[in-house]
Amino acid sequence: MILMKDIIREGNPTLRATAKKVSFPLSQEDRDLGKKMMKYLEVSQDEKLAEKYHLRAGVGLAAPQIDVSKRVAAVLVPDNDGSIVFKDVLYNPRILRESVKRAALNEGEGCLSVDRNVAGLVIRTDRITLEYYDVNGERHEIKLENYPAIVVQHEIDHLNGTLFYDHIDKESPFKLPENTIIIE
Numbered sequence: 001m002i003l004m005k006d007i008i009r010e011g012n013p014t015l016r017a018t019a020k021k022v023s024f025p026l027s028q029e030d031r032d033l034g035k036k037m038m039k040y041l042e043v044s045q046d047e048k049l050a051e052k053y054h055l056r057a058g059v060g061l062a063a064p065q066i067d068v069s070k071r072v073a074a075v076l077v078p079d080n081d082g083s084i085v086f087k088d089v090l091y092n093p094r095i096l097r098e099s100v101k102r103a104a105l106n107e108g109e110g111c112l113s114v115d116r117n118v119a120g121l122v123i124r125t126d127r128i129t130l131e132y133y134d135v136n137g138e139r140h141e142i143k144l145e146n147y148p149a150i151v152v153q154h155e156i157d158h159l160n161g162t163l164f165y166d167h168i169d170k171e172s173p174f175k176l177p178e179n180t181i182i183i184e
């Protein structure tokens with residue numbers, strides 16, 4: 001089971017590397033990788049279990065964050081009534097289209113690999129068309145918007161060695177650019 005000690009932090013070069021694509025059919029190792037990343041998210045979102053295992057809660061986790069430089073990311077986005085908005089392990093995810101409209105989480109972003117609060121609006125695309133392959137090698141092409149779109153962009157950033165605060169305007173971190181909406 002992945003624990004916080006397995007999650008690499010800022011300064012580890014793997015976080016700034018470009019991760020490699022996986023090939024299909026997936027090796028058992030790559031299947032297991034996706035499974036244990038999703039398991040981390042599920043456990044981290046369960047208050048009792050998160051406390052028991054001292055896990056920081058997350059809705060996304062990318063393989064480079066556990067020092068595996070492969071293009072794999074797990075995403076588990078619940079909505080506030082506990083049902084699931086989006087859940088899947090993304091293999092070789094790729095953003096095919098981005099809306100002109102931008103979006104940012106009102107409260108900024110957190111990252112399991114960043115042990116500090118970096119305040120500021122993380123300006124992202126509001127709507128994306130995402131291509132990815134699932135554990136069975138099936139191709140998916142889906143549209144996401146708002147929170148799930150933000151999360152997927154954050155995780156794909158990890159595959160390209162980008163961290164959320166790279167998108168914060170240093171001079172005026174809370175400036176809201178035009179055609180940018182705030183997501184509560």
Ligand SMILES: CNC(=O)c1cccc(C)c1Nc1nc(N2CCN(c3ccccc3Cl)CC2)nc(N2CSC[C@H]2C(=O)NC)n1
Pocket residue numbers: 044045046047057058059060078105107108109110111112117118119150151154
């Ligand atoms: C600096 N201000 C902030 O962090 C911040 C501050 C307030 C609100 C938000 C919304 C913020 N922002 C933010 N909050 C989250 N969580 C909210 C709590 N939640 C969660 C917590 C407990 C149980 C179940 C769950 Cl679900 C887990 C996820 N997650 C991300 N990100 C950025 S995209 C990838 C994603 C990620 O998983 N990061 C580890 N950002």
Ligand code: NI
Pocket residue numbers: 110111112113154158
């Ligand atoms: Ni992150």
